[in-house]
Amino acid sequence: MPQELPFAAPASEIALEAGALLREYFRRGVATEYKGDVDLVTEADRASEKQIVERLHAAFPTHGIYGEEGTREGLDREYRWYIDPLDGTTNFAHSFPVFCVSMGLEHRPAGLAADQDGELVAGVIYDPMRDELFTAEKGRGAWRNGQPIHVSPVKTLSEALLATGFPSRKRHSSPNIHFYQECTLRSHGVRRAGSAALDLAYTACGRLEGFWEFNLNPWDTAAGVLLVTEAGGTVTRFDGSPFLLDSEEILATNGALRDEIVGLFSDMFAGRNLLPIPTPAEYAAARAQQTQP
Numbered sequence: 001m002p003q004e005l006p007f008a009a010p011a012s013e014i015a016l017e018a019g020a021l022l023r024e025y026f027r028r029g030v031a032t033e034y035k036g037d038v039d040l041v042t043e044a045d046r047a048s049e050k051q052i053v054e055r056l057h058a059a060f061p062t063h064g065i066y067g068e069e070g071t072r073e074g075l076d077r078e079y080r081w082y083i084d085p086l087d088g089t090t091n092f093a094h095s096f097p098v099f100c101v102s103m104g105l106e107h108r109p110a111g112l113a114a115d116q117d118g119e120l121v122a123g124v125i126y127d128p129m130r131d132e133l134f135t136a137e138k139g140r141g142a143w144r145n146g147q148p149i150h151v152s153p154v155k156t157l158s159e160a161l162l163a164t165g166f167p168s169r170k171r172h173s174s175p176n177i178h179f180y181q182e183c184t185l186r187s188h189g190v191r192r193a194g195s196a197a198l199d200l201a202y203t204a205c206g207r208l209e210g211f212w213e214f215n216l217n218p219w220d221t222a223a224g225v226l227l228v229t230e231a232g233g234t235v236t237r238f239d240g241s242p243f244l245l246d247s248e249e250i251l252a253t254n255g256a257l258r259d260e261i262v263g264l265f266s267d268m269f270a271g272r273n274l275l276p277i278p279t280p281a282e283y284a285a286a287r288a289q290q291t292q293p
């Protein structure tokens with residue numbers, strides 16, 4: 001990564017430091033609290049956000065900050081950081097070593113309406129368990145540990161590895177299990193590793209051909225969206241229209257797969273071309289017949 005990157009370079013130092021803090025908490029073990037019925041939070045989430053905010057004050061005193069654990073500062077400023085101090089809290093709380101720090105920077109020129117998106121200009125995602133630092137700066141490219149990254153060249157869904165996630169809030173009103181089913185039946189597989197920011201980083205560096213999820217927040221997506229687009233991929237809503245930070249849905253792809261996945265999702269929302277699988281009862285009945293003497 002070029003050292004002169006004005007935003008991503010200082011933010012990388014901050015993310016590395018926050019990642020080291022998370023690693024320490026992870027080794028020690030932390031108590032878990034509930035924000036909702038299955039929405040977890042730990043002391044590590046809060047300590048990481050506190051430290052990131054302090055470091056951002058020092059590095060970028062004129063910038064605003066919007067953090068998952070409650071920071072709302074200077075939201076009328078020209079630059080705004082979206083901070084997820086620990087993406088993958090459920091994994092973290094269960095000692096499942098897949099989580100990261102995510103920091104995305106939006107440029108909001110004067111005169112932009114409060115409900116309009118500015119331009120994402122920098123993104124940093126750090127995985128402290130693998131010591132992998134993903135960075136991007138608008139118009140300059142994307143890197144993993146300083147090496148340029150690009151999306152995968154795979155051209156068809158049938159050869160793709162995908163990822164998704166399931167919300168911890170309003171679980172019973174999400175239809176995503178149906179999308180999981182259809183995509184699993186049509187691809188090499190769908191991973192559900194539990195960190196949306198890492199799913200986006202992995203799409204950017206070609207480990208995944210695509211990622212989708214319902215109901216993410218700007219702190220989950222801001223950094224990863226820029227990583228994917230700077231690495232040559234696309235980020236849209238499910239119908240292929242432009243992604244916005246407060247979009248209810250995100251579809252990130254390597255570009256080559258965008259139209260095929262948008263077409264599949266359109267079919268799914270219309271109830272067309274669904275691939276049948278047996279219900280558990282049908283499966284049990286068929287199995288019972290097979291085992292009859």
Ligand code: IPD
Binds near residue numbers: 084088089166193
């Ligand atoms: C969660 C993770 C997970 C996704 C959830 C997010 P958190 O973020 O990104 O992969 O499926 O929708 O809320 O709560 O661990 O920061």
Ligand code: CA
Binds near residue numbers: 084086087088
């Ligand atoms: Ca998150």
Ligand code: CA
Binds near residue numbers: 087
């Ligand atoms: Ca979080």
